[in-house]
Amino acid sequence: MAKAAWSEFQEAVKKVLNQQRGVCAETNKRIPGTRTHHDIDVYAKFTALGAPITWLIECKLWQTRVTKEKVLAFHKIVEETGADRGLLIAENGYQSGAFEAAENANVELVSFQDFERRVGEEVAISRLTDYISRLAVLHHRYWQHPKDVRKEYDLRLDPYSMGGSVYKHYPIRSIISIAEGVIDRIQLRLFPLKTHAATLTWPDAVIGADVIHTVAEGVDWLDANVCEMEKVMDKVERKMAENGDFKPKPGNHLYKPFLNPFSG
Incomplete structure (x- = not known):
């Protein structure tokens, strides 16, 4: 050789x-x-x-x-x-x-061919656990604030108020739900999968592809959207603290995915 x-x-x-x-x-x-x-x-x-x-x-x-x-x-x-x-x-x-x-x-x-074919999915599955954990924290951070506070700081849209300042709201609850669904479907290998909810008022709020075809694509989608949600929550909670409105309620709000990512 x-x-x-x-x-x-x-x-x-x-x-x-x-x-x-x-x-x-x-x-x-x-x-x-x-x-x-x-x-x-x-x-x-x-x-x-x-x-x-x-x-x-x-x-x-x-x-x-x-x-x-x-x-x-x-x-x-x-x-x-x-x-x-x-x-x-x-x-x-x-x-x-x-x-x-x-x-x-x-x-x-x-073999090299098997390695090349599988490595992207193997690495992506390992990374997926990180986004499961971060999404669980986001889920908790959102729901620990009272409804009136979420509305006051534009985290929750009143569905009966569809005019005027509607576009200043960031639909974090909807994006969290979409991300939870993306995680579940990645683990079940349900490809291709759609990432934009048909009922989402602001489709542009969701970052990345409309359709995901692989585990690696799904993890990249999660990376973009989870990072954006964390930035929004950080900014909003700092504002709450400045105004004396940061008064989270105790409780078990954590999202718990139903399937182990390594079971696939």
């Missing part, structure tokens, strides 16, 4: 990872283990639920199939370094014993 070809293989894997939003991948990374340092072909990091996630990737551009012994050795490195996941990417396959070894290890055996 030519060294140049192997290096190109590593770079191709890194490129696939760095094309995913929020992922930072490096090649030929030396990282510490419990007893020694390890040289990793591709090292990737991203964040989910506010916590750093680490993937270690070994690239095997071999003429022969990867052995059980190689899988066990890589699994040991994953354990020693505290990585969240290990991926072995080989173009000429694996011996049967290699798959048996990987069953009880935090290591996945894939």
